[in-house]
Amino acid sequence: MSLFERSVRVGARDIRVATTGSGPELVLLHGGGPGASGVANWTRNIPALARHLSLVIPDLPGYGRSSKHLDHDDPFGDLAAAIGGLLDALDIPRAHLVGNSYGGGAALRLALDRPDRVDRMVLNGPGGIGTTRALPTRGLNQLLDYYGGEGPSREKLATFIRESLVADASAITDEVIDGRYRDSLDPQVRADPPLRRPSGRTAPRTIWRMDLTRDARLATCTVPTLVIWGTLDKVNRPSGAPRLAHTMPDCSAYLAAGVGHWVQWEAPDLFNRLAIDFLGAGA
Secondary structure, eight states, rough: OEEEEEEETTTTTTEEEEEEEEEEEEEEEEOOOOOOOOHTTTTTHHHHHHTSEEEEOOOOOSSSSSSOOOTTSHHHHHHHHHHHHHHTTTTTEEEEEEEETTTHHHHHHHHOOGGGGGEEEEEESSSSTTTTTSSOHHHHHHHHHTTTTTOOOOOHHHHHHIIIISGGGGGHHHHHHHHHHHHOHHHHHHHHHHOOOSSTHHHHHHHHOOOOOGGGGGGGOOOOOEEOOOOOOOSOOTTTHHHHHSSTTTTEEETTOOOSSOOHHSSHHHHHHHHHHTOOOOO
């Protein structure tokens, strides 16, 4: 299936976006791991989803071929504003959202800030749900430490992907590792990683803002939501699924047995079927 790719000016940034498919608009928001980007994150989902929906697949600010600047004091707020601005630029008044990990946190923040812009959303192991607040997981530490110490390396990235993103690493090819590693070496990203440990005098405020379960609006957010979470997720703990289902007024949760953090990649048939049915695009 062909993709149409271009850069769209959103405020002071250029957002690289790919589009394909037909039907109601669906924005796919990728995760925040080193070397992440839109199309690569959703490569096992795009063909199935595009048969039912018009896909908008951006590289989030700080990633891929989009501008690298990100407000580190309020990352989710900045990402949500960028997504809303992209919808404005593409003349899309409302859209479905599907967000993976970091992109899931950004989707949820947009639903809290601008529920009028969001039709339905699917959150896949989203960040910002408070399950790693007191004790970060090994996978999250690997992600946040990637650019620290001796700097990025292929070995670091391979360990993170094979040990923390999936439960079964047998399908992770060298090509997957090599592509992500190459993209993680962008000089601008190395100088200013988009996802890092909050530090300095603004760190407490940043940590507070990035925990979306502290936001009182969560309990009144009526955007219909499906949470999908792998039971073997080593980045964001699966306890976030029932937490959201019990807090949000219109939220269902599905726990995928034997699957890790990257449900959309490791169990694509299951993920695609759940997303298509929930978004109202199924037969």
